[in-house]
Every structure is written in C-alpha cells, then in structure tokens.
Amino acid sequence: xxxxxxxxFDRFYLGSLVLAVINSAFSMQDTLSDPRIAGSGLxxxxxxxxxxxxxxxxxxxxxxxxxxxxxxxxxILTVLTVLGVLMTLPTLPTLAGRGLLSTAAVVVITVLQxxxxxxxxxxxxxxxxxxxxxxxxxxxxxxx
Numbered sequence: 001x002x003x004x005x006x007x008x009f010d011r012f013y014l015g016s017l018v019l020a021v022i023n024s025a026f027s028m029q030d031t032l033s034d035p036r037i038a039g040s041g042l043x044x045x046x047x048x049x050x051x052x053x054x055x056x057x058x059x060x061x062x063x064x065x066x067x068x069x070x071x072x073x074x075x076i077l078t079v080l081t082v083l084g085v086l087m088t089l090p091t092l093p094t095l096a097g098r099g100l101l102s103t104a105a106v107v108v109i110t111v112l113q114x115x116x117x118x119x120x121x122x123x124x125x126x127x128x129x130x131x132x133x134x135x136x137x138x139x140x141x142x143x144x
Contacts, residue, residue: 002066002133003124009116010066016112017058023105024051027098065120069133074120081117085110 028047061080064073088110095103119125 003128005119005122005125006066006128009119009125010062012112012116012119013062013066016109016116017055017062019105019109019112020058021055023102023109026105027102067133069129069131071129074129078117078120081113085114 028044061073061077064070065077088106092103092106095106120129
C-alpha cells in the first residue's frame with residue numbers, strides 16, 4: 001500500500017498538471033504571438049506538439065515515481081522542479097504583462113509542484129522508496 005505522502009504527492013502533482021494544461025490552453029494565443037515563436041516560423045502544430053510531449057514526460061515521471069517507486073525519477077523530478085523555479089522567477093515580470101490570471105496560474109502551478117516534491121522526502125515516502133514500493137513488514141492492510 002502506498003503511504004500517505006505518495007498519495008498527497010499524486011494529488012498535488014496531478015493537480016499542478018491539470019492547471020498547467022488549462023493555463024496552456026488559455027495562454028496559447030500569447031505563446032503564439034511571442035516574438036521568438038512568431039519570428040521562428042513555427043506554428044500552432046509545433047507549439048502544441050512540444051506541449052503534448054512535455055506533458056507526456058511529466059506523466060511518465062509521475063508514473064515511475066508514484067507507481068514504480070523509482071528513486072531515479074524522484075531525483076529527476078526534484079532537479080527539474082528546482083530548475084523550473086529558478087527559470088520561473090525571472091519571467092514573472094513578463095508574465096505580469098500578460099495579466100494577473102496568467103501570473104497567478106503560473107505561481108499556483110509552481111507552488112503545487114514544490115509541495116508535491118516535498119512530500120517525496122517525508123519519512124513514510126523515503127521508507128516506501130527504500131522498499132521499492134513494497135509493503136512494510138508491519139503493514140496489516142495486506143491481510144484485508
């Protein structure tokens with residue numbers, strides 16, 4: 001049985017993913033009108049393809065962490081989350097130019113991701129990762 005910290009990780013991480021998908025859909029026009037994207041000649045198909053690929057990788061990391069108790073995936077996600085925070089902070093003024101809702105969405109998504117990663121380092125999650133997701137020796141739920 002998965003520990004509470006992993007269940008909470010699922011909720012916060014998948015919640016951040018749902019908000020990220022919604023935010024991406026609502027900010028698609030802003031993304032396409034970005035001078036770097038518009039000037040590159042890459043269109044809607046490319047932008048959507050990159051986002052679908054990115055979300056697929058995020059789901060793959062979630063799967064390996066939540067269902068396979070992969071320590072490697074946990075650390076990859078941790079590093080990506082730290083890099084994401086470091087890359088998000090300097091972009092906040094640009095996001096503010098797009099509107100309060102877009103800025104708030106990015107901040108909420110980032111905070112949810114940080115909270116999710118913190119759950120991966122709680123004692124019950126650490127023990128679960130050490131067992132490779134197996135049941136603890138004193139886990140009586142395996143008999144019910």
